[in-house]
Amino acid sequence: MIIVHHLENSRSQRLLWLLEELKLDYEIKRYERAKDMSAPDSLRKVHPLGKSPILEEGEVTWVESGAILEHLAEAHARFGRPESVDEARRFTQFLHYAEGSLLPPMFVLLVVMKLGILGLPARKPMKRRIEEHLDYVEHELEGRTWFADERLTIADMMMSFPLEAAQARGLLGEARPNIEAWLKRCHERPAYQRALERGGDYAYAG
Ligand SMILES: N[C@@H](CCC(=O)N[C@@H](CS)C(=O)NCC(=O)O)C(=O)O
Structure with a gap:
């Protein structure tokens, strides 16, 4: 099962977009920003940096949107590197x-x-x-x-x-x-x- 740790109004929206394009099954854990826009401490329990997006895929935890998107595009052979x-x-x-x-x-x-x-x-x-x-x-x-x-x-x-x-x-x-x-x-x-x-x-x- 894929779990996305999704911070509201954030970069993490891009990951949801790719997951929907790929029509994959996934669960969202949504986090609200504090008044100063920072992520809640609960996100640090998932990953020490406490930044979103975080993707959990079984035992593996991914951070960095670019790396996550590249990984999913390669794994599903769609939306990835063009040939030319x-x-x-x-x-x-x-x-x-x-x-x-x-x-x-x-x-x-x-x-x-x-x-x-x-x-x-x-x-x-x-x-x-x-x-x-x-x-x-x-x-x-x-x-x-x-x-x-x-x-x-x-x-x-x-x-x-x-x-x-x-x-x-x-x-x-x-x-x-x-x-x-x-x-x-x-x-x-x-x-x-x-x-x-x-x-x-x-x-x-x-
Ligand atoms: N380069 C990282 C940046 C991650 C990042 O800074 N995420 C922001 C969301 S837009 C965040 O979690 N901010 C909350 C905080 O820093 O407390 C990525 O693309 O995943």
């Missing part, structure tokens, strides 16, 4: 880019905004940095349906959380039609809708 060299490169790149490059400045901006007046000098430079990323992503989606292939892959699933968060936080602005259209395509998928129903309220789904 160029598409495979894009697949690996965006799989890692979501957590490795796009989310960190967005997280820093969140912290900077919480600092109030103390964070004021950092707001503009952080926003500019994020703009650069969003311009790049917008350009990479030009003329494409999905990030790495003509079909949906886990690279798209990984990219969904940062781009949903950017949309929800008003960071996309007016000039990002490719990102907006891509988000719409993701959200229209029946498996995405089922994942939303299973996961409960999710603040970032447009």
Whole structure:
């Protein structure tokens, strides 16, 4: 049996999406965030880092969304690495880019905004940095349906959380039609809708 330790309004929504696309049986243990947005201590009983998602598969416990998604895509031979060299490169790149490059400045901006007046000098430079990323992503989606292939892959699933968060936080602005259209395509998928129903309220789904 697969168990997903799912923190509300979190990256973990991507895992539910993949599980629904794969039509796998799974159980969800849902956790609510504290006022400061942190995960409850009970998640540390499952894994010392206490971060979500956590996937339990029999005796094995998996953490890191990218690793979990890669593992499931490989195990079920779906939504994984495309065959062509160029598409495979894009697949690996965006799989890692979501957590490795796009989310960190967005997280820093969140912290900077919480600092109030103390964070004021950092707001503009952080926003500019994020703009650069969003311009790049917008350009990479030009003329494409999905990030790495003509079909949906886990690279798209990984990219969904940062781009949903950017949309929800008003960071996309007016000039990002490719990102907006891509988000719409993701959200229209029946498996995405089922994942939303299973996961409960999710603040970032447009
Ligand atoms: N790179 C990790 C990040 C995990 C992570 O930071 N998860 C957040 C959810 S969006 C979390 O659990 N935050 C609660 C906390 O840090 O207390 C992954 O992709 O799984």
